[in-house]
Amino acid sequence: MFPELKWYYVVVAYILAPSLSFCNAYGAGLTDMNMAYNYGKVALFLLASLAGKNNGVVAGLVGCGLIKSIVSISSDLMHDFKTGHLTLTSPRSMLLSQAIGTVIGCVVAPVTFFLFYKAFDVGNPNGEYKAPYAIIYRNMAILGVEGFSALPQHCLQLCYGFFGFAILANLSRDLSLNNSGKYVPLPMAMAVPFLVGAYFAIDMCVGSLVVFAWHKLNSRKASLMVPAVASGLICGDGLWILPSSILALAKIRPPAPSPLSQSDLQRVHDTPTKTRVAEMSTVGQADIHLGGQGSQMTIRKEILEKVEKWLTACEEESWLEEYNKDDNRYNAARGAHLTLKRAEKARNLVNKMPGMVEALASKTMTWESKRGIEFFYDGIHLLSMLEEYTILH
Numbered sequence: 001m002f003p004e005l006k007w008y009y010v011v012v013a014y015i016l017a018p019s020l021s022f023c024n025a026y027g028a029g030l031t032d033m034n035m036a037y038n039y040g041k042v043a044l045f046l047l048a049s050l051a052g053k054n055n056g057v058v059a060g061l062v063g064c065g066l067i068k069s070i071v072s073i074s075s076d077l078m079h080d081f082k083t084g085h086l087t088l089t090s091p092r093s094m095l096l097s098q099a100i101g102t103v104i105g106c107v108v109a110p111v112t113f114f115l116f117y118k119a120f121d122v123g124n125p126n127g128e129y130k131a132p133y134a135i136i137y138r139n140m141a142i143l144g145v146e147g148f149s150a151l152p153q154h155c156l157q158l159c160y161g162f163f164g165f166a167i168l169a170n171l172s173r174d175l176s177l178n179n180s181g182k183y184v185p186l187p188m189a190m191a192v193p194f195l196v197g198a199y200f201a202i203d204m205c206v207g208s209l210v211v212f213a214w215h216k217l218n219s220r221k222a223s224l225m226v227p228a229v230a231s232g233l234i235c236g237d238g239l240w241i242l243p244s245s246i247l248a249l250a251k252i253r254p255p256a257p258s259p260l261s262q263s264d265l266q267r268v269h270d271t272p273t274k275t276r277v278a279e280m281s282t283v284g285q286a287d288i289h290l291g292g293q294g295s296q297m298t299i300r301k302e303i304l305e306k307v308e309k310w311l312t313a314c315e316e317e318s319w320l321e322e323y324n325k326d327d328n329r330y331n332a333a334r335g336a337h338l339t340l341k342r343a344e345k346a347r348n349l350v351n352k353m354p355g356m357v358e359a360l361a362s363k364t365m366t367w368e369s370k371r372g373i374e375f376f377y378d379g380i381h382l383l384s385m386l387e388e389y390t391i392l393h
Helices: 007-031 036-086 091-119 132-146 155-175 187-196 198-217 219-239 241-249 262-269 271-289 294-325 336-351 353-371 382-392
Strands: none
Touching: 007 036, 007 187, 036 091, 036 132, 132 336, 155 187, 187 198, 198 219, 294 336, 294 353, 294 382, 336 353, 353 382
C-alpha cells in the first residue's frame, strides 16, 4: 500500500518500539498522561531522515503511525493495571483481556478507517473533515527530510542542554547520599508542563503546595482525603469547559485592557497600511473642518482598513491559485513546510472573503447614504470594485 515504506524501515520501527513503549508506560505511571504522540514523532523524524528526500515524507508518516499505535498500547496497559490494582482485579485477567482486545482491534480499526475514508471527503481543506493534524505531521516529516538546518537557531543547543540536565538530575537522585535526592526535581514531571502549557504547571504547583501543607497539619487525614479532593477539582475544571464554550459562542470575552488596539497593532506592523491611515486621517480632519461629523471620520477609517485587508486577501488568493497549479508543490524541497503553512493560511483567508466583501459593501453603502456622495479608493468607485469582484468570483 505504501511502496515508499521499505521493509527494513518497518524493522527499524519494531526495534524502536519496545524501548519507547517502556518509556511511555513509565511516564504514564508517573503522570497519568499518554505521550504516545510524542514518541511517534521521534520515529517520524528518524524514518524521514533515513528514507531521504524522495520517500522520506510518506515513510516518516507511516512509521509514525506504526510506532504511535504500539506505544499507545503500553500506556493503556499501564492504566488498566492501575485500575485493576484499585479494584483487586487479577493481573492475568487484565493482560488476557488486553491481548484479546488488541486482536479484535487489528480487524475492527482498519475496517472502520476505510469505511470512514471511503464514505467522506477526508483531508479536503474546504470539506467537513479537514484533518488539520495531517498538515501538521506532514510539515514535521518535511522537517525530518530537510535535516537540522531547517530547525530554528540554537534549537539543537537547547535540546542538548536539557538532555544533559535530565541525565544529571536522574543520576543525582539515584546516587545521592543522606536522602538528599528527594530535593532534586524529577525531569519527567518537569517535562510535562513544557508539553501541555504553563496553566498545567501553575495548577500542579498550587496543588502540590496544598498537599504539602495538608500533610504537615494532619498527615493521616491528608493521605485519605487528597485523592478525593484532587478528583473533585479535576472534575470541576472539566465541567467549566461547557459554560466556557457557551460564552465563547456568544462572543463574550474577559476584559483584557491593552495599550494598543488591534488596528493600532496592524498599523505598526504594516507600513503600507500605516501610510494609508495617515492619509485617511487627513481626509477625516478635512471632513470635520467642512462641517462633517467625527463619527463619519471613524467610519471612513474603518472602511479603508477593511479595504487594505481585502486587497491583501486578494493577493493571497492569486498566490494560492498559482500554488495549486504547481504539480511539484508536494515535493519535499527546502522550505516546503513554510510554503505549506502559507497555503493553509491563504485557504482560511480566502474562505472568509465573501463575508469580508459583504461587510465592506455594507459599510460603504452606509457611508454613501449619510454623506450623499460616492466613496472612491485610488480614484475608483469602491462599490464598483466590489461588484466587479463579486461577478468574477
